Amino acid sequence: MNEQLTNxxxxxxxxxxxxxxxxxxxxxxxxxxxxxxxxxxALYEELFRTGDFEELRRAVHQLKGAAGSYGFTPLTExxxxxxxxxxxxxxxxxxxxxxxxxxxxxxxxxxxxxxTA
Numbered sequence: 001m002n003e004q005l006t007n008x009x010x011x012x013x014x015x016x017x018x019x020x021x022x023x024x025x026x027x028x029x030x031x032x033x034x035x036x037x038x039x040x041x042a043l044y045e046e047l048f049r050t051g052d053f054e055e056l057r058r059a060v061h062q063l064k065g066a067a068g069s070y071g072f073t074p075l076t077e078x079x080x081x082x083x084x085x086x087x088x089x090x091x092x093x094x095x096x097x098x099x100x101x102x103x104x105x106x107x108x109x110x111x112x113x114x115x116t117a
Contacts, residue, residue, distance in 0.1 A: 013107060016074050016110065019073065030071065033067075057083055
């Protein structure tokens with residue numbers, strides 16, 4: 001179980017943007033959520049590595065709710081799939097694959113597209 005989860009192609013994942021990025025009341029909160037992604041991802045990797053699937057399920061459940069509140073539907077969908085796989089005791093490889101997908105999306109989360117001149 002002591003394997004590397006992250007994919008070297010992580011940099012090639014297209015960015016995902018908040019559907020609520022233009023809401024001035026949510027903008028700062030969404031940015032804080034995005035800024036927390038590396039910490040969340042590290043936690044999920046550690047919980048998986050140590051085999052604490054129940055705590056991983058709880059942490060991913062929290063992400064599912066927060067991602068929906070901040071306009072990140074792809075994150076919500078990936079977190080839902082992972083949470084269900086853990087809950088239904090899916091095969092290890094399936095859980096690992098779904099976690100890798102979630103980690104890629106966490107790394108791709110952005111408030112809104114960068115404006116280039």
